[in-house]
Amino acid sequence: MKPVYLGVDVGSVTTKIVTLDEDDQLLFSTYLRTEGNPVVTIQHGLRELSNVSHEDIEVCGVGTTGSARYLAGVILGADIVKNEITSQAVGALHYIPDVHTIMEIGGQDSKIIIVRDGIVVDFGMNTVCAAGTGSFLDHQALRLNMDIKEFSSRSLLSNNPVRIAGRCTVFAESDMIHKQQMGHPVDDILHGLCQAMVRNYINNVGLGKEILPPVVFQGGVAFNQGILRAFKEELGVDVIVPPHHEVTGAIGVALLAHEEMEVTKGESKFNGFNVSMADYHTSSFECHGCSNRCEIAQISLDGKVLARWGGRCDKWERTDSEKEETKV
Amino acid sequence: MRVGFPGALLYYQYYPLCKTFFELLGAEVVTTPPTNREMVTAGSSMMVAETCLPVKVFMGHTIYLSDKCDYMFVPAVRCVEKGVYNCSKFLGLPDMTRAVVPECPPILELDVDVEKGKGNLYRGIYKLGSRLTHNPFKVKRAAEEAWRVHHQYVDYMCEWGQTPLEVMDEMFGGNGHRQVDKVEKFLSGDSIALIGHPYLLYDAYVSNRVILRLRKMGIRVATPEMVREVDLHSGTVAVDGGAYWSYGRDLVGAGGYYLRSDVDGVIGVMAFCCGPDSLMMDTVRRYAVRLKKPFMQLIVDEHTADAGLITRLEAFVDMIHRNKRR
Numbered sequence: 001m002k003p004v005y006l007g008v009d010v011g012s013v014t015t016k017i018v019t020l021d022e023d024d025q026l027l028f029s030t031y032l033r034t035e036g037n038p039v040v041t042i043q044h045g046l047r048e049l050s051n052v053s054h055e056d057i058e059v060c061g062v063g064t065t066g067s068a069r070y071l072a073g074v075i076l077g078a079d080i081v082k083n084e085i086t087s088q089a090v091g092a093l094h095y096i097p098d099v100h101t102i103m104e105i106g107g108q109d110s111k112i113i114i115v116r117d118g119i120v121v122d123f124g125m126n127t128v129c130a131a132g133t134g135s136f137l138d139h140q141a142l143r144l145n146m147d148i149k150e151f152s153s154r155s156l157l158s159n160n161p162v163r164i165a166g167r168c169t170v171f172a173e174s175d176m177i178h179k180q181q182m183g184h185p186v187d188d189i190l191h192g193l194c195q196a197m198v199r200n201y202i203n204n205v206g207l208g209k210e211i212l213p214p215v216v217f218q219g220g221v222a223f224n225q226g227i228l229r230a231f232k233e234e235l236g237v238d239v240i241v242p243p244h245h246e247v248t249g250a251i252g253v254a255l256l257a258h259e260e261m262e263v264t265k266g267e268s269k270f271n272g273f274n275v276s277m278a279d280y281h282t283s284s285f286e287c288h289g290c291s292n293r294c295e296i297a298q299i300s301l302d303g304k305v306l307a308r309w310g311g312r313c314d315k316w317e318r319t320d321s322e323k324e325e326t327k328v
Numbered sequence: 329m330r331v332g333f334p335g336a337l338l339y340y341q342y343y344p345l346c347k348t349f350f351e352l353l354g355a356e357v358v359t360t361p362p363t364n365r366e367m368v369t370a371g372s373s374m375m376v377a378e379t380c381l382p383v384k385v386f387m388g389h390t391i392y393l394s395d396k397c398d399y400m401f402v403p404a405v406r407c408v409e410k411g412v413y414n415c416s417k418f419l420g421l422p423d424m425t426r427a428v429v430p431e432c433p434p435i436l437e438l439d440v441d442v443e444k445g446k447g448n449l450y451r452g453i454y455k456l457g458s459r460l461t462h463n464p465f466k467v468k469r470a471a472e473e474a475w476r477v478h479h480q481y482v483d484y485m486c487e488w489g490q491t492p493l494e495v496m497d498e499m500f501g502g503n504g505h506r507q508v509d510k511v512e513k514f515l516s517g518d519s520i521a522l523i524g525h526p527y528l529l530y531d532a533y534v535s536n537r538v539i540l541r542l543r544k545m546g547i548r549v550a551t552p553e554m555v556r557e558v559d560l561h562s563g564t565v566a567v568d569g570g571a572y573w574s575y576g577r578d579l580v581g582a583g584g585y586y587l588r589s590d591v592d593g594v595i596g597v598m599a600f601c602c603g604p605d606s607l608m609m610d611t612v613r614r615y616a617v618r619l620k621k622p623f624m625q626l627i628v629d630e631h632t633a634d635a636g637l638i639t640r641l642e643a644f645v646d647m648i649h650r651n652k653r654r
Binding site: 120122125290291 | 364533640
């Protein structure tokens with residue numbers, strides 16, 4: 001039985017699952033589309049993991065991160081549930097220990113993390129607007145009827161970018177359509193779009209932050225060579241895309257789980273690989289306790305509620321199992 | 329006689345003062361329960377979209393209170409210190425209320441403007457009191473007592489390091505006012521100062537329970553109301569040498585004070601589309617960068633999803649923890 005640490009990053013667009021061994025070496029990683037159903041995706045990923053691991057593995061620690069980290073934590077029985085900022089930073093520092101700036105662009109949000117001497121000293125995230133994130137690129141690729149991989153290579157062909165307004169995706173799209181109707185080649189428009197997104201990122205997310213090299217670029221969007229080129233041109237420094245850049249968040253939280261288990265020296269709360277077969281049921285309802293009418297989401301297994309979220313007060317935060325514990 | 333005082337905007341600073349004054353004049357002071365979704369919806373449906381959230385919330389409270397009182401007290405706090413003015417939304421609050429909430433009972437107004445001299449303010453207070461009593465001495469006594477209670481209230485917040493709601497709870501014994509969220513396990517570990525206007529920080533709906541959330545993470549929370557006047561002043565001078573907006577002064581002053589104190593980090597809370605704050609908060613941010621102190625800005629608006637807020641708070645607290653551990 002080989003001891004491993006499991007890291008799961010459930011983002012808005014993709015779900016990342018990794019395992020690390022005792023020496024923090026990456027053993028397994030998978031990158032799946034969440035497709036609006038995090039529970040099924042996590043189960044799918046776990047099945048993939050148990051199929052691939054030929055030798056028997058023993059999960060000694062589980063960490064979850066990403067916007068569905070609490071949901072994932074309940075399903076898997078996580079030992080540690082961490083926010084994306086900390087996880088991304090820990091993951092990046094594992095591969096590039098002297099990193100000073102971490103740029104991460106995911107499906108719905110983008111972040112900048114400023115690191116000095118191996119410590120996070122400042123960070124920024126995009127606000128509610130998803131302009132300049134992966135889902136916008138996805139949408140544009142779809143509109144131009146091309147694969148997102150083709151987007152990446154086509155924009156590299158251009159040496160003559162057109163100017164696109166990148167402040168807001170709605171404007172960017174109408175600007176793109178305008179340029180397209182004027183007869184500009186698609187490659188130049190794509191290159192211009194990459195530059196607009198990078199400008200938007202640096203002006204909004206990176207506002208007032210000191211971007212010092214080494215600069216690391218990670219997250220799913222780091223696959224896009226056009227964006228990478230635009231970053232290098234805009235910043236005037238080399239931008240490093242670390243190995244396994246699409247799963248750094250999951251690697252980070254697996255490292256944190258390892259650290260946590262070494263501190264507590266306890267047993268992992270991992271629910272076992274059987275959870276991939278279990279019939280989790282998610283539902284939601286409106287609370288009528290007061291006029292706030294909060295939307296409460298809950299997840300249950302065999303009719304037993306495991307966790308609830310979404311209330312403005314603590315009314316629903318206790319679950320059935322906790323209530324039973326207090327009765328005893 | 330019931331005088332309504334909406335539980336938003338000025339509530340967190342002046343409720344004890346108003347309550348004392350009107351009760352000594354024989355009136356009953358009624359206020360509103362904590363902000364809820366109904367109030368926000370009612371308020372924002374009456375306003376143009378560009379108005380800031382706190383004003384929409386205030387109108388929501390006023391609408392709620394309209395059929396529960398005989399008079400509505402809506403002061404116009406223009407200027408409480410020479411050369412320092414309030415945001416234009418506060419200057420025109422009585423008129424705005426009249427225009428937006430037609431069902432509002434007669435409005436009791438009071439212009440607070442020290443630029444016009446003390447005499448002007450005193451005449452205003454007598455005029456206000458004369459709506460309720462014909463005895464000017466009664467008004468004088470009530471005003472003096474109200475002023476004393478107000479100072480006591482401000483002192484308690486500094487002395488006890490507690491939020492307005494907690495202090496009001498102590499002062500009035502939960503009588504005629506709201507219950508506070510009690511957290512058992514707070515007051516350990518790291519400390520974070522929250523800077524922002526009282527009507528943002530202490531309104532659990534607007535701020536998305538930011539104080540409670542931090543306390544549940546074991547954080548000691550400090551706010552501008554816990555800073556003494558003299559420290560606010562030196563804080564302001566340290567950051568940008570002076571202030572123009574009075575709420576901005578509290579914010580910049582508290583920012584300057586806390587950034588130089590031993591708190592582990594400072595979080596600035598501001599409302600989306602608040603004009604003065606967009607300038608004030610940035611001066612504080614620049615000062616934080618100069619002092620290399622952890623600083624984060626949170627912007628609240630009508631967006632109810634709390635995932636982004638939770639992630640930011642957790643990441644900020646984590647950053648402080650991990651920094652200290654090294």
